[in-house]
Amino acid sequence: MFKALFYVHLISVNLFLLIYLFKTILLLANKNEGLAKFTKLIKVPEMIASTLFLISGIYMLTQIPEIKILLLVKIVVVIISIPVAIIGFKKRNKMLALLSFIMIVAAYGMAEMSKKQKTSATQQGIEVTQNGAEIYSANCISCHGTDGKLMQMGANDLSISGLDMNAKIELIKNGKGAMTAFGSILNEQQIKAVAEYTATLKK
Ligand code: HEC
Structure with a gap:
């Protein structure tokens, strides 16, 4: 269950990011008409992706035994980025749109970073056995x-x-x-x- 929802989360986040990237590019390139068309076209898929992304995210949150600071920061960044994006696109404000996009990408990067931390913890595990081996051969x-x-x-x-x-x-x-x-x-x-x-x- 957790694994399945994790993939749902991953896929919906990527979809969401892709939609956002495209919208931000259109906005930055002053393609207002294209942006309006794309926004209309993508409205339903975007709603599905963002709903899946939120539901799977909330479900995973309830399954995690301890919430790390990095995860909290990530959630806060995502939550802040949503109104920033809405206002940015409504007002066609490039700075705000870009800012919200950067925030979402940063949150995504944080998720990757916390994964890296996990691997380095396993590496520490290996170091302990190596240490154990050294202690053993010395004593x-x-x-x-x-x-x-x-x-x-x-x-x-x-x-x-x-x-x-x-x-x-x-x-x-x-x-x-x-x-x-x-x-x-x-x-x-x-x-x-x-x-x-x-x-x-x-x-
Ligand atoms: C001076 C020799 C000596 C050294 C050095 C030594 N041991 Fe031992 N070890 C023994 C002897 C003798 C026994 C059996 C003790 C008994 O049951 O009377 C033993 C038993 C053990 C046992 C229990 C095994 C069992 O199933 O009964 C473990 C585990 C063990 N040693 C680990 C270590 C580790 C780890 C080190 C290094 C940090 C170490 N020993 C260094 C002599 C040594």
């Missing part, structure tokens, strides 16, 4: 080996460990038997990262 391979199977000094084979994440974190923090307590050597995040890394050694 753990002497007993556990690169693949977790070394079992030096009575160490357990990490690739068959049945411990859950919390138990692993506790064990790494406090040590056990011959294993060093890493609570004072690594910080909380590093311990979590290395515990997560050991889970990747599991076959």
Whole structure:
């Protein structure tokens, strides 16, 4: 449902933008007659596109767990741009029409930016495992080996460990038997990262 409406939103936004781009170009080029004709011709499709765009947008809003500042700014910009556009086109005011077009494009750009932020968050996720790998090779391979199977000094084979994440974190923090307590050597995040890394050694 969410995905379907997301596409409806995307398509209607693009349609809306295209209509607007065309109208703005006509206005800027002083093609008043063409603009009037086009406005009349596109009236119904434009109404459908803008209704779909608003409904799908509102639906998606209700589904998002937390509303980010960027999203709020985007919504405010879209809301402001609507009356600006209406007045701009009614009064044939080029500045206002252009301004509203820029605002809508900017709002669209913000949506793209927030998507980029999401990807960089996943990239951070990768960095954590890389960090985990680094921490592991600096502190753990002497007993556990690169693949977790070394079992030096009575160490357990990490690739068959049945411990859950919390138990692993506790064990790494406090040590056990011959294993060093890493609570004072690594910080909380590093311990979590290395515990997560050991889970990747599991076959
Ligand atoms: C000095 C050797 C030594 C070092 C260094 C060491 N370990 Fe261990 N590790 C052990 C020993 C010994 C055990 C078994 C403890 C027991 O159960 O008595 C163990 C057990 C574990 C276990 C539990 C496995 C299971 O399922 O029982 C995990 C997880 C673990 N180590 C992770 C790490 C990580 C991560 C590091 C590096 C931050 C590390 N160890 C560094 C010796 C070591």
